[in-house]
Amino acid sequence: MDSVFVQNNIAMIMAAVVSGGMLLWSFLSSSRSGSEVDTLVAVQLINYKDGLVLDVREGSEYEGGHIVNSKHIPGDKLEDRIQELEKFKSNPIVIIHRSGANSTGKAGSILSKHGFAHVHNLAGGIDTWQKANLPIVKK
Template sequence: MESTLLQDYFLLRPENLLFVVAALMSGGMLLWSTISGRSAKEIDTRTAIQLINYKDALVLDVRDDSEYADGHLPNSKHIPTEKIAERWHELEKFKDKPIVVIFRSGVRSGHASSVLFKNGFVQVHNLMGGIDAWRRANLPIVKR
């Protein structure tokens, strides 16, 4: 009984309250994304290749124009993340197909994926590590 009181005392101290709240919020957000099923699945380069080759997945590059010009996946569709909310309708014919979102950092792909989910796309995948992972795997990059 005494150890429980000590544990409660340390847990509820004011200086620990911020950490407890942060931990509860983080856990809740993870649980919500798992339960809702509305978050994009993170995939590696091998899975991306399989989706592209065998499931006719669309590759959606959401990086900015200069990053895209520096090199992108063959046959990728380019819509910068800041324009995805106004241009998602261009992807309407791909609603039932897998979409592999390419980015440089996770923030942009998360935003683009959430816009797509909100508009009825169900098979949205984020490439773990983005374009850098693709390059590290020595996979094809084109410049146009």
């Protein structure tokens, strides 16, 4: 009788297994790369928790406009320049990218690997910051 149930409901069982796997993957990847925060939480971390803004965009993107007092280390250079961030290990770090999550996921993983515990990705990156009419400076 049990095998009949499985045969009759194989599609539902597979859907449940796949859904569970996707939830697990989402949880594991977010814990490695840091939590995602919106602009309101990012501003609170920066202003009230002495958070560091880490901009991992390319140089030309950074010079085109960046958050005031942000630290610029392109994502592909972060591993080599990690020592520049050592004094911020106990501070919240808000990672800024353009709009996609690829660079922040990798940056968050690198920071976590080096013992940074309070890593956050700005959801939507600098595009979201600008759409919220928050201040940026240009070099």
